[in-house]
Amino acid sequence: MSGASSRRILLMLCGMAALASAGCADLDLPSWVPFQGPPSDTLPGVVAPRERIGQLKNLAEASASASPEQRGQISKKLAADIRTEKDPLIRLEIIRTLGHYPSPEADAVLKAAMSDPEAHVRVTACEAWGNRTGDEAVSLLSEALRSDVDADVRLAAAKALGETKNPAAVAVLGAALDDADPAMQYRAVLSLQKVTGKNLDNRVDRWQQYVKGERAAEPTPSLAEGVRRLF
Numbered sequence: 001m002s003g004a005s006s007r008r009i010l011l012m013l014c015g016m017a018a019l020a021s022a023g024c025a026d027l028d029l030p031s032w033v034p035f036q037g038p039p040s041d042t043l044p045g046v047v048a049p050r051e052r053i054g055q056l057k058n059l060a061e062a063s064a065s066a067s068p069e070q071r072g073q074i075s076k077k078l079a080a081d082i083r084t085e086k087d088p089l090i091r092l093e094i095i096r097t098l099g100h101y102p103s104p105e106a107d108a109v110l111k112a113a114m115s116d117p118e119a120h121v122r123v124t125a126c127e128a129w130g131n132r133t134g135d136e137a138v139s140l141l142s143e144a145l146r147s148d149v150d151a152d153v154r155l156a157a158a159k160a161l162g163e164t165k166n167p168a169a170v171a172v173l174g175a176a177l178d179d180a181d182p183a184m185q186y187r188a189v190l191s192l193q194k195v196t197g198k199n200l201d202n203r204v205d206r207w208q209q210y211v212k213g214e215r216a217a218e219p220t221p222s223l224a225e226g227v228r229r230l231f
Contacts, residue, residue: 049087049089049090052090052093053089053090053093056078056090056093056094056096056097057093057097059074059078059097059100060096060097060099060100063097063100063101064100066101071101071102071103072103072105074101075098075101075103075105075106076105078094078097078098078101078106078109079098079105079106079108079109081094082094082095082109088116088118088120088121091113091116091118091121092118092120092121092124094109095109095110095113095121095124095125095128096124096127096128098110098128099127099128099131102132107132107136110125110128110129111136111140113125113128114126114129114140114143114144119150119152119153120152122144122148122150122153122156123152123153123156126141126144126153126156126157126159126160127156127159127160129141129160129164130159130160130161130162130163130164131163132164133164133165133166134166135166135168137160137164137166138161138164138166138168138169138172141157141160141161141164141169142157142161142169142172144156144157145157145158145161145172145173145176146172146175151181151183151184154184155183155184155187158173158176158184158187158188158191159187159190159191161173161191161195162190162191162192162193162194162195163191163194164195165194165195166195167195167196169191169195170192170195170196170211171211173188173191173192173195173211174188174192174207174208174210174211174212176188177189177204177207177208177211178208185204186202188207189202189203189204189207192207192210192211196210198210
């Protein structure tokens with residue numbers, strides 16, 4: 001075997017080993033040796049996931065300045081895209097973006113997303129519905145709060161119900177006060193405060209009285225508040 005052939009084989013082996021050998025790392029390799037240069041997750045004609053997510057975030061930020069016609073076009077395009085999207089992270093970002101584009105097409109996608117197999121996608125759908133104020137939002141979030149199997153989704157639904165500020169959410173949030181999870185009880189209290197505008201000293205028992213229509217005891221003033229009232 002000639003010396004040139006031996007050097008060519010050596011270079012090929014170094015390339016196939018991804019230049020793991022320190023002896024090969026300092027060689028000036030020709031362009032045909034594989035695995036040179038920084039790794040890339042892009043292919044010609046293919047949009048990388050991180051680039052796609054970046055595009056969706058830009059769309060969300062641009063929603064405030066979009067015209068009604070542009071909003072409709074974007075909603076339809078994203079509604080079509082999500083039907084075939086297998087990456088849950090991209091589905092999540094599509095849902096988050098559609099939350100900024102109210103339209104019948106967007107609402108239909110957000111409704112379907114409440115049953116997505118991935119819990120974090122359902123959490124994002126709850127957050128999007130929290131930006132709506134209508135009865136459909138309350139109905140979907142209430143169902144998630146009552147029946148979703150994931151605790152994070154149920155907590156997200158309880159929080160989103162507060163964000164709607166819709167009085168129709170009081171009943172289901174009141175039922176959540178009886179949940180065995182203290183985190184859910186606390187979240188229900190915070191959401192009830194947002195919906196009703198009342199402050200019952202973060203006491204679960206007082207809120208339970210309130211949602212039942214009973215007269216709840218007034219919050220006990222702090223020592224500082226008591227002193228202030230004296231003057």
